[in-house]
Amino acid sequence: MDRRCRRALSHYSFVEIEMSKRLPKTEVSGSDPYCVLTEGVLHKVLAGELAPGDRLTERFIVETSRCTHAAAREVLHRLQGLGAVVVSQRRGARVVSAREAPPDEVELVWRRLLPLLEAAAGSVFSAPARGAPAERHVATVQALKRLETLSGEHRLAQLLQQIALQRAIVSGGS
Structure with a gap:
């Protein structure tokens, strides 16, 4: 494991500790640092901070979770796999809305x-x-x-x- 990866993982463990203090565990619970970040975004969606149809950008995830852009992309990918966001090319990601899921x-x-x-x-x-x-x-x-x-x-x-x-x-x- 190279130095950059170790540094990133040490930052994620800090984020994991902070997030685990505040959030109920969802279906993505796990020891993987990306799970913690994904849970944080899901919590914001379920709490109504992000409404159906709202844009969800890497920048928003980076600023609210204090993670890297690569981690934010992974979170978006996982949220798409869970069916929580819809990602369209050149448009970015949006929280699933009544249009995609009537x-x-x-x-x-x-x-x-x-x-x-x-x-x-x-x-x-x-x-x-x-x-x-x-x-x-x-x-x-x-x-x-x-x-x-x-x-x-x-x-x-x-x-x-x-x-x-x-x-x-x-x-x-x-």
């Missing part, structure tokens, strides 16, 4: 796929209906992970986690 269609897919996971797990999904959006989303993801463990349906649970995130962002509920 709430009625997202809800329909949620209602059709969730019973499949429940049937495979032999258990019923339960998540709290009250609380802050970020807390509701975390509880939803935890309940989905429990069903995933019971069912062994990793891909279906992962897809439902993406849908739950888009549901939380676009319609404000999980």
Whole structure:
């Protein structure tokens, strides 16, 4: 590992400690420093600091998380993989909006796929209906992970986690 990489990782450990003090853990929780940065941006989206359709730039991530531009690009890539942002060439990234994820269609897919996971797990999904959006989303993801463990349906649970995130962002509920 070269000197630049070590220096960057030591900075990320500082950011990780600071972020972990303030944020609830989401579905990207892990020891990877990029996970902490991704959680921070997701928390801002779920808290309403970034509204659906808002531009999300590398500069914003760099300034709010005190990370490098390379790390910010990785965070954007991970957020795109989670379905939280839409990245278009020459336009940058935007938080997913009702245009890319119509709430009625997202809800329909949620209602059709969730019973499949429940049937495979032999258990019923339960998540709290009250609380802050970020807390509701975390509880939803935890309940989905429990069903995933019971069912062994990793891909279906992962897809439902993406849908739950888009549901939380676009319609404000999980």
